[in-house]
Every structure is written in C-alpha cells, then in structure tokens.
Amino acid sequence: MFLLNILLIVGLVSAGGCKQEDVSAKPSTEVPAVEVTRLVSAKFIGEYTPAQIKSRIGNRAEIGLFTKYSVKVYSLVYTTTDTKGQPVQASGALLVPVANQAFPLLSLQHGTITDDKNAPSYYGSNSEVWTFGTVMASSGYILAAPDYLGYGVSRQLAHPYEHASSLANASADLLLAAKEFFRQNSVQWNKQLFLAGYSEGGYATMALHKHLQENYAEELPVTASAPGAGAYNKTAFAKDILQNNRPLEYINSYLWVLQTYNTVYELNRPFSYYLNQPYAGQVQKFGVQAQVSKYPQQLFTDTFKKAVLTGSDTDLLKTFVDNNIFDWKPEAPVYLIHGTADDFVPFYNSQTAYDAMIANGAIQVTLRKIEGGNHFSSVAAYTLETFMFFSSFGQQ
Secondary structure, X not given: OHHHHOOOOOOOOOXXXXXXXXXOOOOOOOOOOOOOOOEEEEEEEEEEOHHHHHHHOOOOHHHHXXXXXXXXXXXXXXXXXXXXXXXXXXXXXXXXXXXXXXXXXXXXXXXXXXXXXXXXXXXXXXXXXXXXXXXXXXXXXXXXXXXXXXXXXXXXXXXXXXXHHHHHHHHHHHHHHHHXXXXXXXXXEEEEEEEEEEOHHHHHHHHHHHHHHHHOOXXXXXXXXXXXXXXXXXXXXXXXXXXXOOOOOOHHHHHHXXXXXXXXXXXXXXXHHHEOOOHHHHXXXXXXXXXXXXXXHHHEOHHHHHHHHHOXXXXXXXXXXXXXXXXXXXXXXXXXEEEOOOOOOOOHHHHHHHHHHHHOOOOOEEEEEEOOOOOOOOHHXXXXXXXXXXXXXXXX
C-alpha cells in the first residue's frame, strides 16, 4: 500500500502564556486568563534502536544513512474540536529521537486510510509511522502524526474526509499537546517546524500550514512545508469529475468527499440526489466504499451534474469553496510536489495552487513536477525530495 512509503515533517503549536496584572496595585474585576491545555495523556509504546528500525525496511544500505538515533514512541490523547466546534478527544503518535540535543519538529499528516488500525497512534506495522516515519525520527526529527478525527480514540466519529478545517484543527492541536509534552518531559525542540504529507496528507498539510499562519504565527511559525499530491482545488476537481467520460479508479474516495460535505454542512440530501440507481441504494446500504460504476456519466444523476456545472447548486458549491485551500499567500517556503500523470489527484491541483500563490505575492513557492509520475509511482520521489528540501534548512 502506497501509504507506507509517504512521509514526514514537522508541526508544533504553542499555547501562549498570559501576563496577569498585579492585583495588589489596583482592584480588578477581570478574571485572569488561564492557559488552555491540550494534552490529556501520554502512553509510552516502546524504544527502538537503529538496527531494529533498519530491519523494518529490509536493511537496505541507504536506510543506514538515516538511522542514527534510537527512537522513543508515544501515543498521545489530546483535546480538539469536532466539525461543529464542540470539544472532543483525539489521538496521535509522537516519536522522539534519543539524544541530549535539540531537534526540529516534523508534523506528518497521513494519507487516506480505511482501517482504523492503521492510524498513527496504534503504531501498527502497516502504518506510515512504523516504517518511514520512524526512519525520519531516527535521522533527527521529532515526529508528530495526528490520527485525525474518526480514528484512534475518536473512532466513534465519522472521519470528515477532506474537510480542511477539521484536518487542520486536529493536526494543530496535536502540536500544542506535543509542546506540553516537551515541557513535562524535558524534550528539546529547536523551534524549527516542518509540515508534510501525501494525498489526503498533502491536503491536510496545506490546510495545516494555512491554519498555523493565520492563528499561530507567533507561537508556531512554520519553517517550511512540502504538500504532496493533494486535492487543493475542490471546485475544479468537482467539475472535472462530472465532465469526465473515462473510468475513475478513485470514484469511491470522491463519494466519501460528497458524504462528508453533505453531512458537515447539513445539506442532508439523500444519495439519490447525487447518484443514479442502483448505485444510490448500494451506497445507502453499504456505505461509500460500495461497488459502483467508475464511469461518472453512469454514476451521477443529470440533475446533480447540471447543478454543479452551471453553478445553480449554490449550497453545494459553497462547500467546495470552503474547502479550497489553493488560493492564499504562504509566508514560509512551500515545496509542492506532484506527478504530472497523477491518475487519482490530477496535477492541476498543484499547478493552480502554485499559480494562485505566486499571483498573491508569495515568493518562496516551488512546484516540483515529477514528469510522467502517477499517484503511486511518485511517492518515492516525493519522499526523497521532501527529505532533501527540509535538510537544506539545516538544524538550528
């Protein structure tokens, strides 16, 4: 599974302390602000040596160049908010290199998973953090990996697939919890913060970068991010799918997106609005992973297609716009990586993001085109390019 190969990067968020007035100097009726805490618990999973880590990847010689430190692995439970803004507990993994020195923080947003046991906090052998995430930690990064809502301790919730704000919140709040863990356990962080992820992880990484810049610019300034092959332009993607005449292997993932937006934004339409029969009934019965036609012209109703393509379904189009994360101005360097022949998340998602960011005045955005690479074959190049990109900043 391609998710095992994607990787890394760093994210950390800080809850700033508040200065209180000397109440002995003058009376005050104001209640002093209290620092908000995120960390609920931290469970130690294990410590792994470089030799153990290398053996997971087949003891390939090149892996030995990265595995320098033993790694301690923890499962964190922390507080965040759900899609309605209500408090909820979430979970994630934290990997810490064993050495008496400060390391950069790398926030790894995982790609699409359909099995809860592959969430980072379980640290299972089929998760991204077990293999290359651990290699990155062993090379000298503290690695934070959110489960997102719907996995781990919050598995009772439906995962809000490709919902920008909840992905960003869950990722950022893990970083805040990690910062509390650092203080409590004397973990040395050098204040560099890197962000990375591929596919849904690339989308989550872009959403997290934007969220941190807008809400934690002083506490958690991003050093750099490397979003890989994310569906950043939801509006263009929807129109592209509905005009497509070829079979789309990722069609079930798109049904998942529609289900998320239909629920989160309380459109509450039956699937028969979106899908022809018998497919609407199959999805209603078996869920979005049900077996359906991969041909958009057979699958989607004419009413739905026309409403999106003509712009008449303004309520649904607003949900796409709300989840577009390509048109903004990043202040920190962004390294967009995408295969030009991506058959799951079309390349124009990264191209339109690059064009919009440059038009908005961003000066540190790079678009790395993996010529001829599809969604799976580009993973190896993404991994190497991301590691080299972050390494170029050095360790402070």
